[in-house]
Amino acid sequence: MIVWLNGAFGAGKTTVAAELCRALAGARRFDPEWVGFVLRRIRPGLTGDYQDLAAWRTWTVRLAGLAARHARPLVVPMTVLRADYRAEILGGLRNRGMSVRQVVLRVPGPVLRARIDGDRVERAARAWRHRHVERALAELGGLADREADTIEVDNHGRTPDEVAVEIVARLALPTRS
Template identity: 80%
Template sequence: MIVWLNGAFGAGKTTVARELCRALPAARRFDPEWLGYALRRARPVPGGDYQDLAAWRRWTVRLAGLAARGGRPVVVPMTLLRADYRSEILGGLRRRGTPVRQVVLRVPEPVLRARIDGDDREAGARDWRHRHVARALAELSGLADRESDTVEVDNHGRGPAAVAAEIVASLTRVP
């Protein structure tokens, strides 16, 4: 099974992914951002967003599906805002027989902006992340009502272990 952690930039996907890997026995993490960085070095990326590359989306499906073989859970922390890209990637995984549960991490806008401002590790991406907050919140709000196998989880006001525990509990419920 793949647990796809979606959410606005700064919503805590990476932190929750680490905690989720502790909470799920034998879980491993796969980050398609690494693939995006590699593709960006190998070819021009029109518009600067590697998600716009069809190769990135195809290879994400292939590599995430490969990582999920053998029955080990795979945690993928990656923002997917465009509905067509979510459908292509998550649907592609499902068509290959890989169960996928998308988890959207919700964070109120003021908290999200404060997290972005306080993130020294991604300081170079601060302006870009701020420019995408409104779009991310609009695109991802209510996603569980529109897309199957999707749950929304609040990721503010409590620690990552509590968020991970809620996600683990959601994996046993049928949406």
């Protein structure tokens, strides 16, 4: 199974992914940003969002599909706001025979902004993340009602471990002994 963690930038996807990988038997993390970094090295003049590149979406499906064959489950923390891109990527993985569950981490707008401002690791991304808060909240809000195999989990006022425990329970995933 692939557990795709979606959510606004600053929603805690990377932190929750780490907790899930600790909790789940055989779990590994795959980060599609690595694909974007490679594409930027190949195309140095690339500006904007690498998700707009068909090559990023194609290679994300190929590499996540390959990784999922060696890690059960595969945890993928990646914000994908556009519905057509989500359909292409998640549908592409399902077409390769993968079971995919999308988990949207919900965090209120003011909390997201505070998290973005307080992030000590991704300081250079602050302005970009702030510009996408409203769009992320609009695109991802209520997503479980619109897209199959999607659940929404609150990631506010709880520890990453508590959030991971809820995800494990709701998806009925096998934990480490």
